[in-house]
Amino acid sequence: MAGILDRRIWCGVALRTLLAGLGAAPRLVGRVEIASPLSSLVRVREGLALGDQGLSPYTGDAYHGPPLALSVFSGVARHPLWSLAPLIAADVASAALLSRLAQLWGLSPGWKSAGVLYLLNPLTVLACVGGSLGSIENLLVYVSIYGGATSNIPLCAFGLAAAAYWGLHPLLLMLPLCQLMYIGVEPATVICIHGLTGGSAHQPAEGLSRFSPVPTARGREKPPRKGWPGLLLFLCYVAFWIAFLCVLSEVALRKFKEHSCRSWVLGIRGSAECAEHADDWRYRSAAKHWMAETYGFMLRVEDLTPNIGLFWYFFTEMFDNFRSFFIFVFHSLSVLFLVPMMVRMPEQPLVIAVLQCIINALFKPYPTISDIALYMGLLPLFPVLMRHFQWWFFMCNSFLLLAVLGPAMWHQWIQVGSANSNFFYSITLLLAIWQVVLLVMLVDAALSKGQNLEKESQKTKAE
Amino acid sequence: MARTAIATAFLRVAFLALLTVYAALGFTAEHPKQAHGDRERFEEELLIKPLPDGHVLLHFHFTHWTPAKKHHQLFPRAADQLSQALDFEEAEVSFTRGRWDNRRWGDPAVPAKPMGAELIARFPSSLAAPELPSAWGNLTHAFSGLLCSSLNFLERSEMVALPEFVFKREAGSWVHGLLPKEAVCTENLTPWLKLLPCGDSHGLAALMDRHVLYSADYHSLHTHIEVTRGHPSNGGNEQLLTQTLTLVVRGSHGMSSLSARPSNWSLSSIMASPPKGACAVASQSQVYVQIPGQLVDRAKGVEEVDTVPGGGDHTFSAHNNALYIVDPAPNKTLKLTTMGVATSDAILVYDLEVNSSLDPAFSWRVAGNGGWEPRGVQCEVHTYIRNGQGESGGLVVEVGWTGAGSAPSRPRGLLRHELKKLCLLQTVPWFVRVWIHTMRMLVDGQDYPTARAVYKHMLGMSQDRKAPAMLELCLQVPATASSMAITVDFTPAFLSVTEHPPDAHRGFDIPPALVTFPDEDDSTGVRAEDLKKPSESIQVLLQLLQHSQRKYVYSQGTLVSLATPDFSMPYNVCCLTSTVLAIYIGAMLKALVKRTDADETNEGREWRKRLAGGVLLMILMMCWVLYMDPETRAQLVQWLTDVGILHVQTN
Structure with a gap:
C-alpha cells in the first residue's frame, strides 16, 4: 500500500512541478476559479512586499489572509517554483492522511486509493499550481477529521482550530466533531463507515481493531458512550489552540507599530505614541485589527470580484439598502441545517462533517475549486454513501460540462468582451444547483443508510 | 405688491447707508496707518507669445495683494471670507480644458495643468491630523461654491492623495485632489471674473470673449490664494491672490492649424475686440509680447545675410526686423533671463495705461515662418495602460527627456556618474488594484534596480471605496538617460451596479502623474515681501517667467475599462439566486424531515412525547x-x- 502510494505521490508531485515549470502558474494564479481575495498567492506576495517596506501587510486592501500564512511563505514567495513548495507539501500530506484514514477504517481495496484520488484530482492540481492557499486549509480540515477518527483529541482540536484560523468556515465543523467526541469515536466510525457494508458488517472490521484495544465494533449492540469528559477536553483543546494561534499572529505582527497599537495581547494600546496615530488620516488604512481585515472582510463581502460562488453577482446587483440584510441571510444559510442534520443523524457525525463541507463550499463568500476538492477527497472514504448514491453518470457529466463552460464563459466575457456577466453568472448558478443536488442526494443516502441500520439491528434483536 | 417693493427699497437704502457709515468709520480709523506698505495692490498683465505652429499663447495674470487689515477696498471679499473661515495656508485650484501639446507648442511658458479640475491645498503643520479631513472637506465645498464647480466631490477621501515630497516649496500638510472628468464652462468663469475689481467691463479682462475662450485649443483657469496668518489683533491676514487664465488660440481664424503657412495676427483679431483701456484701480496694466529665442536668433541670421558686410552700424531690433514686425513699437524691450541664465528670448513691454487702445499685431515679412520648428521639450511624462483588456494589466509611467540638449537645464557637460533627480506622484483609484511587489523600473529600456533609483518614497495603499493608492517616488537616474519608466501590474476590481457612473463603458479615469524636480529652483517667483514695497512696480508675470517652467510636469490621464455587470438585471438576479436558495432550503428540508421506515417503527413509544409536545404548544x-x-x-x-x-x- 505504502509503496504504491509512494510511487503515485511522486507522480502527483511531478505533475505539479511539471505544470509549474512549464509556466502554467502565472496563467493560473489570477484565475477567479482558483484564487480568491483570501487565498491568492499574489496577495501573499504583496503582503510580504509591504512587510519589507515596513508597512503592515493589512495596510490597504491588498492582503486578507491570516498573518501566519505570510510566515509560511515568507522565505519562498518570490520564487515562482519554490513558492508552490508549501502547497505541494500540503497536498501530499492530505493524500497521506486520506490513505491512512482509508486504511484505518478498513475499507475494501477499491476504496483505499482515496489519497491518490485526491492527489491526482485535476481540481487539486490546478488549485495547487495556481497558488491557492485553499490547499493548506484542506490539509488542516483533513487533520482534524483524521484526529477525530483516531480519537486523538489534541490533534483533532488543532486541525479544527487551525482550519478555522485559516478560513473561518471550517469552524462550523466544530459541532459535528463535538458530537463525535460525545458519542465516542469508535461507534461513530462504525456506523458511518461500516453501517451498511452488507455481509462485512457481521465481521469485526480488521482495520478498526488496530487502533481500538478492545474490539467493540460489532455495529449491532450500542457501545458505551464516551460522554462529556471527552467533549470538554476537546473544547478546551480547541480554545487553547485558537488562543495559541492568535497570540502567535500578534507576535508575528509585532514589528508593525500600527498593529501593536491595536493588539489585545501585547497590551501597549494606550501608550502616547499610539494615541498620536489613532485618528490620523494618513494611517486610516491601518486602523483596524487584523481580524477585522481577514474574517471581517470575509463576512462583510466587500470584494465583488466574480468567483464560483453565489455571493458576488447578487451583491453586485443588490441595492445598498438591503445589502446588510441579505449578507445576514446568505451567511445564515451556511449554519441553517447544521443542527437539524445533527438531530436527524445523531449517530453519523463524520457524515455530517462531509455534508457541512459541501454547504461551506456553497455559501462561502469567496469559494474556490479547492473547496470542491475538499469534499471530493472525503467522499471516497464513505463507501456506504457512495453505494446509495444514484445518478453518478448524470452528476459526473454535468460537472464536466460546468468545468468546461465556466472558463469558456469567463473568456467570452472578460477576454473577448462578446458576452456579458450573465453568461458567467449562469454557470455559477448551475454549479450551486449541482452542489445542492449532490448535498440532498447524500443526505438521502445517509438517512436511508441509518434506516437500514435500524432495520438490521432490529433483525438481529429478533434473532 | 407695491408695499413689498417699497419695503425692499427702504431696506436697501438703510443697508447702504449703514455700510457707508461703517466704511467711513473704518477708513477714518485706519487712516493713520494708511501709509506706504499698507496699500492693497492689484495688477493686471497679459503675456502674448506666438507658437511655432501658428497658434498664439495668451496668458492673463491678475495679482491681488492685501496686507493684514480688516476692511478691503480692492481685495475681493469672497476670497477674504474664505481665508478667514478656513484654516489653510495655500490653496490652488485650476480648471482646464484641452491638453498642452508638447510636440507642437514646446515647453509651456507657464506650467501646464492637467485636464479637468485640480485642487491643491497646504494646511499648516500645526493643524492636528484628525482635523485634516474636515478642513479639506470644508475647503472643497468653499471652492466649489465660490467657482460653481463640483469640487465638492473631492471631499471623499477615495480621490485624494496626501503627498509628502512632490510639493516641497513650503512645509505643511499638502493635499492633492484631481477630478479628471470635470467639465469647464462659463459658469466657472463668471464667478472668477467677479473676483476682479473691474470685472470684465474694463481692463484686460474686457478682452475675454466667451466664444474665443471656449473654442480655444487649451484653456486653463487658475486661482491661487496664499495666506500669511497674522495675529487677530492686527486685523486679519496678509493675502496674495493670483488669478490666471491661459489660452492657446489660433492666430488667425479660418486657417488650418496644421498648415505650415505663417499666420499674422493682432490682439483684436484673436480676441474679437481690442482692449478697452486699463482697469482704473490697477497699479499697472501691462501687455508683454514674448518673442521666442529661436525666432530672434533666426531673425538675426536673416539680417546678417541681408546686410552688406560693413554697411553701417545697424542695430538689431527685436520687434522690427527682416523676419517679422510687431506693431506698434513697444515701450521697452527686455532680454529674458531664466534661472540666472540669459536666453535670447525678447520681451516687448507695452503699457496699457499709456496706450489705452493698444492692439499689438504680429506679421511676417517673409513667406513661411522662416523655418521655425518647435523645439524639443525638456521633459515629458506619459501614463498609459499595457494589456488593459482582461483580468490583469500594467500601468506604465514614462518620463522622457526628448530635448536633452536644451540650454538652461544643461549648463555644463555631463559625467557618467552624474544623477538627475525627480519626484513622481501617481494616484491610482482603488478600483485599479496595483501590486507593489510587481513594480519594475526601466531606464532607456533596460531593467534598472528600483532600490538604487528610489532614494525616498511614500506608498499609500488603496482601500476599497475609501482611499486611492498613492505612489510617491523620488528617483535618481543617470543624467545621461533619455527615458525612464515605472511599470506596475494591476488587477481591475469589480464595482457594484450603484457604484458605476452613468456612462460606465466610457472607462474609468486614472489621474495623470505629476513629476517635479527637486534639484531646480522651485520658488513661485513672487514673494509677498516684494509687493509690500509700494514704490517699486513689480512685474509679477515677468518675474515668474524668469523662473523655471518645469515646476510641475503632468502626464495626460488615461482610461481603464472595467468589466461591467448587466445593469438591467437587479430583479432577475434577486429572483434567480433566491430560487437556488429556495431549492436548497426546500430540498434539504424535504430530505431531512422525510419519514423513513425506521421512524415508523419507533412511533409506538413516541405518542406520549407527541401528546406532551402538543399540550405544551x-x-x-x-x-x-x-x-x-x-x-x-x-x-x-x-x-x-x-x-x-x-x-x-x-x-
Missing part, C-alpha cells in the same frame, strides 16, 4: 394570545374572579 399559544390581546386578558381575569380563584378589589 397549546399552552404556549394561549400564553401568547393572553400577552398580545388585553381584551382576552380582561375576560380571563373576570372569569377567574367569577369562579372565585382571584379576588380583585373593585371600587
Whole structure:
C-alpha cells in the first residue's frame, strides 16, 4: 500500500512541478476559479512586499489572509517554483492522511486509493499550481477529521482550530466533531463507515481493531458512550489552540507599530505614541485589527470580484439598502441545517462533517475549486454513501460540462468582451444547483443508510 | 405688491447707508496707518507669445495683494471670507480644458495643468491630523461654491492623495485632489471674473470673449490664494491672490492649424475686440509680447545675410526686423533671463495705461515662418495602460527627456556618474488594484534596480471605496538617460451596479502623474515681501517667467475599462439566486424531515412525547394570545374572579 502510494505521490508531485515549470502558474494564479481575495498567492506576495517596506501587510486592501500564512511563505514567495513548495507539501500530506484514514477504517481495496484520488484530482492540481492557499486549509480540515477518527483529541482540536484560523468556515465543523467526541469515536466510525457494508458488517472490521484495544465494533449492540469528559477536553483543546494561534499572529505582527497599537495581547494600546496615530488620516488604512481585515472582510463581502460562488453577482446587483440584510441571510444559510442534520443523524457525525463541507463550499463568500476538492477527497472514504448514491453518470457529466463552460464563459466575457456577466453568472448558478443536488442526494443516502441500520439491528434483536 | 417693493427699497437704502457709515468709520480709523506698505495692490498683465505652429499663447495674470487689515477696498471679499473661515495656508485650484501639446507648442511658458479640475491645498503643520479631513472637506465645498464647480466631490477621501515630497516649496500638510472628468464652462468663469475689481467691463479682462475662450485649443483657469496668518489683533491676514487664465488660440481664424503657412495676427483679431483701456484701480496694466529665442536668433541670421558686410552700424531690433514686425513699437524691450541664465528670448513691454487702445499685431515679412520648428521639450511624462483588456494589466509611467540638449537645464557637460533627480506622484483609484511587489523600473529600456533609483518614497495603499493608492517616488537616474519608466501590474476590481457612473463603458479615469524636480529652483517667483514695497512696480508675470517652467510636469490621464455587470438585471438576479436558495432550503428540508421506515417503527413509544409536545404548544399559544390581546386578558381575569380563584378589589 505504502509503496504504491509512494510511487503515485511522486507522480502527483511531478505533475505539479511539471505544470509549474512549464509556466502554467502565472496563467493560473489570477484565475477567479482558483484564487480568491483570501487565498491568492499574489496577495501573499504583496503582503510580504509591504512587510519589507515596513508597512503592515493589512495596510490597504491588498492582503486578507491570516498573518501566519505570510510566515509560511515568507522565505519562498518570490520564487515562482519554490513558492508552490508549501502547497505541494500540503497536498501530499492530505493524500497521506486520506490513505491512512482509508486504511484505518478498513475499507475494501477499491476504496483505499482515496489519497491518490485526491492527489491526482485535476481540481487539486490546478488549485495547487495556481497558488491557492485553499490547499493548506484542506490539509488542516483533513487533520482534524483524521484526529477525530483516531480519537486523538489534541490533534483533532488543532486541525479544527487551525482550519478555522485559516478560513473561518471550517469552524462550523466544530459541532459535528463535538458530537463525535460525545458519542465516542469508535461507534461513530462504525456506523458511518461500516453501517451498511452488507455481509462485512457481521465481521469485526480488521482495520478498526488496530487502533481500538478492545474490539467493540460489532455495529449491532450500542457501545458505551464516551460522554462529556471527552467533549470538554476537546473544547478546551480547541480554545487553547485558537488562543495559541492568535497570540502567535500578534507576535508575528509585532514589528508593525500600527498593529501593536491595536493588539489585545501585547497590551501597549494606550501608550502616547499610539494615541498620536489613532485618528490620523494618513494611517486610516491601518486602523483596524487584523481580524477585522481577514474574517471581517470575509463576512462583510466587500470584494465583488466574480468567483464560483453565489455571493458576488447578487451583491453586485443588490441595492445598498438591503445589502446588510441579505449578507445576514446568505451567511445564515451556511449554519441553517447544521443542527437539524445533527438531530436527524445523531449517530453519523463524520457524515455530517462531509455534508457541512459541501454547504461551506456553497455559501462561502469567496469559494474556490479547492473547496470542491475538499469534499471530493472525503467522499471516497464513505463507501456506504457512495453505494446509495444514484445518478453518478448524470452528476459526473454535468460537472464536466460546468468545468468546461465556466472558463469558456469567463473568456467570452472578460477576454473577448462578446458576452456579458450573465453568461458567467449562469454557470455559477448551475454549479450551486449541482452542489445542492449532490448535498440532498447524500443526505438521502445517509438517512436511508441509518434506516437500514435500524432495520438490521432490529433483525438481529429478533434473532 | 407695491408695499413689498417699497419695503425692499427702504431696506436697501438703510443697508447702504449703514455700510457707508461703517466704511467711513473704518477708513477714518485706519487712516493713520494708511501709509506706504499698507496699500492693497492689484495688477493686471497679459503675456502674448506666438507658437511655432501658428497658434498664439495668451496668458492673463491678475495679482491681488492685501496686507493684514480688516476692511478691503480692492481685495475681493469672497476670497477674504474664505481665508478667514478656513484654516489653510495655500490653496490652488485650476480648471482646464484641452491638453498642452508638447510636440507642437514646446515647453509651456507657464506650467501646464492637467485636464479637468485640480485642487491643491497646504494646511499648516500645526493643524492636528484628525482635523485634516474636515478642513479639506470644508475647503472643497468653499471652492466649489465660490467657482460653481463640483469640487465638492473631492471631499471623499477615495480621490485624494496626501503627498509628502512632490510639493516641497513650503512645509505643511499638502493635499492633492484631481477630478479628471470635470467639465469647464462659463459658469466657472463668471464667478472668477467677479473676483476682479473691474470685472470684465474694463481692463484686460474686457478682452475675454466667451466664444474665443471656449473654442480655444487649451484653456486653463487658475486661482491661487496664499495666506500669511497674522495675529487677530492686527486685523486679519496678509493675502496674495493670483488669478490666471491661459489660452492657446489660433492666430488667425479660418486657417488650418496644421498648415505650415505663417499666420499674422493682432490682439483684436484673436480676441474679437481690442482692449478697452486699463482697469482704473490697477497699479499697472501691462501687455508683454514674448518673442521666442529661436525666432530672434533666426531673425538675426536673416539680417546678417541681408546686410552688406560693413554697411553701417545697424542695430538689431527685436520687434522690427527682416523676419517679422510687431506693431506698434513697444515701450521697452527686455532680454529674458531664466534661472540666472540669459536666453535670447525678447520681451516687448507695452503699457496699457499709456496706450489705452493698444492692439499689438504680429506679421511676417517673409513667406513661411522662416523655418521655425518647435523645439524639443525638456521633459515629458506619459501614463498609459499595457494589456488593459482582461483580468490583469500594467500601468506604465514614462518620463522622457526628448530635448536633452536644451540650454538652461544643461549648463555644463555631463559625467557618467552624474544623477538627475525627480519626484513622481501617481494616484491610482482603488478600483485599479496595483501590486507593489510587481513594480519594475526601466531606464532607456533596460531593467534598472528600483532600490538604487528610489532614494525616498511614500506608498499609500488603496482601500476599497475609501482611499486611492498613492505612489510617491523620488528617483535618481543617470543624467545621461533619455527615458525612464515605472511599470506596475494591476488587477481591475469589480464595482457594484450603484457604484458605476452613468456612462460606465466610457472607462474609468486614472489621474495623470505629476513629476517635479527637486534639484531646480522651485520658488513661485513672487514673494509677498516684494509687493509690500509700494514704490517699486513689480512685474509679477515677468518675474515668474524668469523662473523655471518645469515646476510641475503632468502626464495626460488615461482610461481603464472595467468589466461591467448587466445593469438591467437587479430583479432577475434577486429572483434567480433566491430560487437556488429556495431549492436548497426546500430540498434539504424535504430530505431531512422525510419519514423513513425506521421512524415508523419507533412511533409506538413516541405518542406520549407527541401528546406532551402538543399540550405544551397549546399552552404556549394561549400564553401568547393572553400577552398580545388585553381584551382576552380582561375576560380571563373576570372569569377567574367569577369562579372565585382571584379576588380583585373593585371600587
